[in-house]
Amino acid sequence: MSKKISLTLKVWRQNRGEEGRFETYQAGNIDTDASFLEMLDVVNDELTLSGKEPIAFEHDCREGICGCCGSLVNGKTHGSHERTTLCQLHMRHFKDGEMIVIEPFRATAFPVIKDLIVDRSALDRIIAEGGYISVKTGNAPEASTTPVKKALAEAAMDAAECIGCGACVAACPNGAAMLFTAAKVNQYALLPQGHPERAQRVKNMVAKMDELGFGNCSNEYECAVACPKGIDVKNIAALNREFIKANLKCEK
Numbered sequence: 044m045s046k047k048i049s050l051t052l053k054v055w056r057q058n059r060g061e062e063g064r065f066e067t068y069q070a071g072n073i074d075t076d077a078s079f080l081e082m083l084d085v086v087n088d089e090l091t092l093s094g095k096e097p098i099a100f101e102h103d104c105r106e107g108i109c110g111c112c113g114s115l116v117n118g119k120t121h122g123s124h125e126r127t128t129l130c131q132l133h134m135r136h137f138k139d140g141e142m143i144v145i146e147p148f149r150a151t152a153f154p155v156i157k158d159l160i161v162d163r164s165a166l167d168r169i170i171a172e173g174g175y176i177s178v179k180t181g182n183a184p185e186a187s188t189t190p191v192k193k194a195l196a197e198a199a200m201d202a203a204e205c206i207g208c209g210a211c212v213a214a215c216p217n218g219a220a221m222l223f224t225a226a227k228v229n230q231y232a233l234l235p236q237g238h239p240e241r242a243q244r245v246k247n248m249v250a251k252m253d254e255l256g257f258g259n260c261s262n263e264y265e266c267a268v269a270c271p272k273g274i275d276v277k278n279i280a281a282l283n284r285e286f287i288k289a290n291l292k293c294e295k
Contacts, residue, residue, distance in 0.1 A: 048073050048137065048138070049139060050071075050141055052070055052142075053065045053067055053142065053145070057155050065146075068090070070082060075135040076133065078105070078133055079132040080105060080129065080130045098158050098159065099156075113209055115146045116132070116143060117143060120148065120210040124136065128206075148210070148213035150218040163208075168251060169220065169223070170207075173228075173244035174228075174231075176236050199234050205227065206271070206272060211265075211269055216265065218258040219266070221257075222270065224252050228244060228282050232244075241285070246286070246289050249282075
């Protein structure tokens with residue numbers, strides 16, 4: 044049964060290119076069945092009615108699919124619940140009178156646009172370097188034309204679950220994008236359709252990741268813990284193998 048709670052929010056406010064600061068707001072009469080973003084909607088309605096600027100935060104699907112809504116809640120990406128995006132986090136997980144600190148993802152490659160919104164387009168630029176396959180268009184082939192082992196198909200689908208939210212980057216003490224890049228490389232490397240461009244794909248994507256200022260992986264595994272889709276850290280080991288093989292192939 045739902046109930047009402049009141050909260051104190053410490054929210055990061057910042058305009059692009061300016062210094063940021065925390066501001067304190069009261070969130071009263073919040074339904075515990077509401078999502079975290081719905082709570083922010085209530086606060087923003089009150090700010091707007093009082094003539095103040097609402098809190099800028101990103102969202103789209105509000106169903107844990109688009110990966111837009113990521114923020115740090117009490118220092119944790121998407122909050123502290125396993126496999127949960129911020130839009131899926133509900134207010135029943137907070138106590139009446141609790142103080143909640145909300146801030147944007149912190150990473151060199153994710154500059155703040157405004158308040159809780161960061162520029163995650165660096166992830167898109169990594170994908171543009173090789174997160175695709177080149178195939179001839181035409182009629183769809185028969186499903187049995189290219190056999191794929193069940194284990195490989197499932198592993199590829201698991202990697203493809205990555206929604207590009209950037210939580211792995213924000214959770215990593217080095218601001219690395221290894222888990223994201225690994226997922227995007229492996230979802231194709233595991234399937235025969237991705238083999239023709241396999242070597243060039245991994246080389247291009249890793250080079251772009253380094254160019255964009257992401258840090259190096261030091262095996263902290265914070266990325267896998269923070270991932271709302273449970274992308275396995277084993278994908279990073281697979282990425283390293285793909286990268287080594289691609290470079291050895293080019294040397295021959």
